Amino acid sequence: MRPVLFPTTLAALFDIVEHQPDARLMAGGTDLLVRLRQGPADRRPLICLERMARLNGITTENNTVIIGAATPLSAIIADPLVQRHCPLLARAAATVGGPAIRNMATLGGNICTASPAGDTLPPLYLLDARLDLAAAHATRQVPIAAFITGPGRTDLRSGELLTAIRIPMAERFGLQHFEKVGRRNALAIAVASLAALIRLTPGGRVAEARLAWGSVGPCVVRCSEAEARLTGRRLTSETLRAAGAAARAAVTPIDDIRATTAYRRDLVANLPLRLGAAT
Amino acid sequence: MNDEKQQDAGVPEGPPEKSAVIAFTLNGTAVTVHATPDRRVIDLLREDLGLTGSKEGCGTGECGACTIMVDGRTRLACLMVAAQLEGRTVETVESLADSDTGRRVRDAFVTHGAVQCGYCTPGMAMAALAVVRESPEADRPAIREALSGNLCRCTGYVQIIDAVVHVASEER
Numbered sequence: 001m002r003p004v005l006f007p008t009t010l011a012a013l014f015d016i017v018e019h020q021p022d023a024r025l026m027a028g029g030t031d032l033l034v035r036l037r038q039g040p041a042d043r044r045p046l047i048c049l050e051r052m053a054r055l056n057g058i059t060t061e062n063n064t065v066i067i068g069a070a071t072p073l074s075a076i077i078a079d080p081l082v083q084r085h086c087p088l089l090a091r092a093a094a095t096v097g098g099p100a101i102r103n104m105a106t107l108g109g110n111i112c113t114a115s116p117a118g119d120t121l122p123p124l125y126l127l128d129a130r131l132d133l134a135a136a137h138a139t140r141q142v143p144i145a146a147f148i149t150g151p152g153r154t155d156l157r158s159g160e161l162l163t164a165i166r167i168p169m170a171e172r173f174g175l176q177h178f179e180k181v182g183r184r185n186a187l188a189i190a191v192a193s194l195a196a197l198i199r200l201t202p203g204g205r206v207a208e209a210r211l212a213w214g215s216v217g218p219c220v221v222r223c224s225e226a227e228a229r230l231t232g233r234r235l236t237s238e239t240l241r242a243a244g245a246a247a248r249a250a251v252t253p254i255d256d257i258r259a260t261t262a263y264r265r266d267l268v269a270n271l272p273l274r275l276g277a278a279t
Numbered sequence: 280m281n282d283e284k285q286q287d288a289g290v291p292e293g294p295p296e297k298s299a300v301i302a303f304t305l306n307g308t309a310v311t312v313h314a315t316p317d318r319r320v321i322d323l324l325r326e327d328l329g330l331t332g333s334k335e336g337c338g339t340g341e342c343g344a345c346t347i348m349v350d351g352r353t354r355l356a357c358l359m360v361a362a363q364l365e366g367r368t369v370e371t372v373e374s375l376a377d378s379d380t381g382r383r384v385r386d387a388f389v390t391h392g393a394v395q396c397g398y399c400t401p402g403m404a405m406a407a408l409a410v411v412r413e414s415p416e417a418d419r420p421a422i423r424e425a426l427s428g429n430l431c432r433c434t435g436y437v438q439i440i441d442a443v444v445h446v447a448s449e450e451r
Binding site: 006029034097098100101 | 338341342365
């Protein structure tokens with residue numbers, strides 16, 4: 001039996017953490033409860049974040065969208081601020097699990113789980129998301145790319161909590177594209193995914209390109225070589241193939257039950273071709 | 280807890296130090312249950328409360344057979360612990376026929392042949408109820424999306440989608 005605790009303030013939460021340092025933090029529980037059930041039973045308390053008002057909700061400040069870490073994905077997908085300022089994130093979040101999962105699963109949970117297949121991660125890398133981390137007596141801010149250190153591994157320190165995700169507004173990228181390839185359309189873990197932020201000149205040339213692939217390495221792969229091959233050019237098949245070829249060389253996918261390494265490399269190279277159709 | 284209108288369910292005899300008292304609204308009735316706080320909601324519903332409508336398919340959030348509603352939004356009962364229900368309003372398939380909309384969902388499933396083995400039906404019906412209640416304007420693609428978290432291995436989905444499209448058209 002595990003005690004289950006519902007702090008409503010950060011002070012109460014850190015008090016629990018101080019006295020029960022082995023307690024686990026639970027946001028939506030959609031990953032954690034599956035993992036706990038697979039492992040041996042223990043008595044480590046669960047600290048549920050769902051009643052912490054401060055961790056739930058979306059605001060803007062200084063050209064930044066601030067998303068509480070325990071905000072459910074369905075709220076993020078439906079949020080007008082997110083849809084306007086960083087639609088890329090809404091598109092990726094909409095591919096996680098199914099509707100009921102998205103009512104439970106949170107953005108902070110997707111980040112702290114740090115799965116190589118985490119669907120919201122490639123967008124967060126491209127959007128230069130910064131994470132607010134709080135401990136009992138200190139706070140710090142870390143870029144997402146520095147926070148995620150490996151598959152399932154983060155820089156989250158003992159006694160520390162992810163409280164919010166800060167996303168600089170990104171309307172200047174007129175093309176915000178996310179595509180996930182899975183074994184089926186819903187309830188699928190990504191075989192590979194591509195997130196793209198593209199700013200075009202009025203003449204239709206790429207002024208700025210950001211590209212990141214998910215599920216094809218221990219962490220999200222952002223490929224500056226692929227981005228460089230788009231910059232200054234039009235999104236023709238030839239240009240997009242060149243970007244895909246650069247990315248193919250940059251990724252390090254694994255063989256697993258979902259797909260082979262070779263298939264994933266082909267996907268990585270081919271996914272940018274959709275950007276031609278998206279313009 | 281002493282309110283006679285409340286149902287006292289669960290396992291009150293259990294060792295008190297392991298048991299939590301959890302009060303919530305279940306299918307329109309205030310209930311108080313004694314359960315270990317980390318008991319899965321699917322087990323609380325089926326084993327402690329005898330509500331065997333909600334099914335456990337995968338136990339890992341991949342099939343939707345245990346879909347219930349908590350505060351009006353669909354949730355998976357296999358991925359919630361009992362303590363999370365404190366103060367919440369829970370609806371299971373057992374309450375489907377308590378509302379006009381729910382009865383229309385039930386009737387449409389029958390008339391469209393949307394039930395074969397029936398295992399996915401309770402979760403499917405709750406997901407259907409959620410979408411027609413929240414967005415009766417939902418078109419066929421929106422309804423497919425709303426039911427995309429519920430697996431059915433018999434019907435091929437067409438009859439189920441037809442049923443829910445029909446209910447949505449009635450609700451508009």
